[in-house]
Amino acid sequence: MTVETAAQVIDGKAFAAGLRGRIADAVPAFVAATGRAPGLAVVLVGDDPASAVYVGSKGKATVAAGMASFEHRLPATATQDEVEGLLARLNADDAVDGILLQLPLPGHLDEQAAVATIDPDKDVDGLTPVSAGRLALGIPGMVPCTPCGCLLLLQDRLGDLSGKDAIVVGRSILVGKPMGQLLLAANATVTMAHSRTKDLPALVRRADIVVAAVGRAEMVKGDWIKSGAIVIDVGINRLPPADGAVKGRLVGDVDYAEVAAVADAITPVPGGVGPMTIACLLRNTLVAAHRRAGLADPEGF
Numbered sequence: 406m407t408v409e410t411a412a413q414v415i416d417g418k419a420f421a422a423g424l425r426g427r428i429a430d431a432v433p434a435f436v437a438a439t440g441r442a443p444g445l446a447v448v449l450v451g452d453d454p455a456s457a458v459y460v461g462s463k464g465k466a467t468v469a470a471g472m473a474s475f476e477h478r479l480p481a482t483a484t485q486d487e488v489e490g491l492l493a494r495l496n497a498d499d500a501v502d503g504i505l506l507q508l509p510l511p512g513h514l515d516e517q518a519a520v521a522t523i524d525p526d527k528d529v530d531g532l533t534p535v536s537a538g539r540l541a542l543g544i545p546g547m548v549p550c551t552p553c554g555c556l557l558l559l560q561d562r563l564g565d566l567s568g569k570d571a572i573v574v575g576r577s578i579l580v581g582k583p584m585g586q587l588l589l590a591a592n593a594t595v596t597m598a599h600s601r602t603k604d605l606p607a608l609v610r611r612a613d614i615v616v617a618a619v620g621r622a623e624m625v626k627g628d629w630i631k632s633g634a635i636v637i638d639v640g641i642n643r644l645p646p647a648d649g650a651v652k653g654r655l656v657g658d659v660d661y662a663e664v665a666a667v668a669d670a671i672t673p674v675p676g677g678v679g680p681m682t683i684a685c686l687l688r689n690t691l692v693a694a695h696r697r698a699g700l701a702d703p704e705g706f
Contacts, residue, residue, distance in 0.1 A: 412636070412668040415558055421680035424557070425470055428687050431703045432471035435694060443694035444473040445503040445529065445686070446495045450488055451481035451511045460507055466683050472690060475501060481511045488514060489522045496524040502697055503529035503690035526697060529689040531583065540586045545696075547689050552584040554681025555616055555637050556591065562635055562670055563614075567592035572609055574598050574625065574658070575618035580639050584616050605629075615668075617658035627663025636664055636671040639678050 436442050445467045449460045460476065467474040477491055488510070495504050504527045510516050525535035531549035539546030559566060571593040575581035581597070588595045598608055600619055609615055609629040617625045618639035630636065640658030647653070657674035665671050672678050688706050695702055 412665040413670040415562060415635075415637075415670050415672045415677060417554070417558060417672055417677040418680045420558060420561060421554070421684035424681075424684040425466065425687060427705060428684075428691055429470045431691060431706075435691070435698070435700070435703075436471075438700060439694075439698050441500065442471060442473045443503075443690050444475060444498075444501045445505065445690045446475040446477060446498075446501045447505045447507060448477045448479070448488070448491060448495070449507045450479045450483050450514065453509070456507045456509075463505070463683055463686060466687060467690070470687050472687065473500065483511075483514075485514055485518065488519050492519065492522040496522075496527060501527065502694035503527055503686075505530050505686065527693060529686055529693055531689070532578070537578070537583070540583055543590060547693065548587065548685075549579060549583045550682045550685040550689065551580050551639060551678060552587050553685040553688070554678055555580075555584060555639065556587045557685070558637060558672065558678070558681065559614060559635065560591070565592075566614070569593045569613045570596075570611055571614035571616070572596040572598055572612040573616045573618065574602075574605070574609065575616075575620065575639070577618065577620075580618040584618065588614070588616075600624075615659075619658050621658055622656050623658070623660040625659040625664060627660060627667050630664050630667045632667055633669045634667070636668045637678060638672050638674055641674055641679065 447460050447463055449456055464474045464476055495501050504523050506519060520532050521534060523533055525533050528536045528547045531547040536547045571588045573581050573585045576599045585595050585597050596608055598605055606629040610631055612634060614635050616637045620640060622642035622644060636659055638657035638659040642656055644653035644656055655675055692702055692706060
């Protein structure tokens with residue numbers, strides 16, 4: 406039996422392509438003003454296959470946007486001093502405007518201490534304590550890429566978010582907490598919830614905007630959603646393989662078929678929020694480059 410889909414699909418892949426194009430169009434003006442391209446350095450520690458793929462994708466996207474890409478790889482046996490020493494050298498490198506430390510790190514390393522080594526003005530992943538503090542205080546700084554992408558998709562769909570009732574399901578430092586701060590800054594009324602929230606479906610049912618980032622496959626059901634809500638699904642989970650299949654299918658934190666029958670618009674998984682992350686990494690690098698050069702923020706970003 407097929408399920409009728411009432412919701413419009415929010416095409417993050419197409420939006421991200423447009424954003425990357427606008428970033429590429431803005432780079433030549435920066436080069437003309439400074440004599441150099443914006444530079445993004447990515448640090449990979451160890452040989453995690455998924456991380457290596459992500460790093461490769463980021464490097465290709467950086468070059469395609471006309472920016473300088475610097476890739477640094479350290480062995481899985483690298484010490485804390487070696488990782489932090491490399492980050493310190495990148496902090497001091499004037500050709501580098503953005504630094505991204507690919508996570509997770511090997512288990513013997515202290516991720517928080519390593520991230521805290523990054524110059525906040527080059528923290529294009531928005532993960533340093535200073536970046537988090539700036540976001541909370543409303544001071545200009547770097548915003549984590551995935552929440553930034555979610556906000557851009559929401560603003561593209563709804564325009565002004567003032568007065569909208571929003572709920573964020575998930576409280577991670579990567580997505581949930583900064584997403585709540587961004588929605589507050591956009592004048593939405595925000596509820597922060599998580600897997601242990603009492604009567605979670607009732608809270609979600611009130612919301613005009615639902616951002617699901619809890620890390621549980623298809624947790625948010627159709628009867629949780631108010632008719633006409635906008636649903637942003639940040640989750641990416643792989644289900645167990647069906648009989649005869651090698652891999653299980655990828656799903657989000659939202660039961661797509663059920664929710665799409667109720668919501669006004671929804672991001673798919675894959676192809677929704679995911680493509681926005683690299684596009685916003687490039688956006689953050691462009692903004693960081695302008696600020697470091699003493700230039701006004703580029704318009705439209």
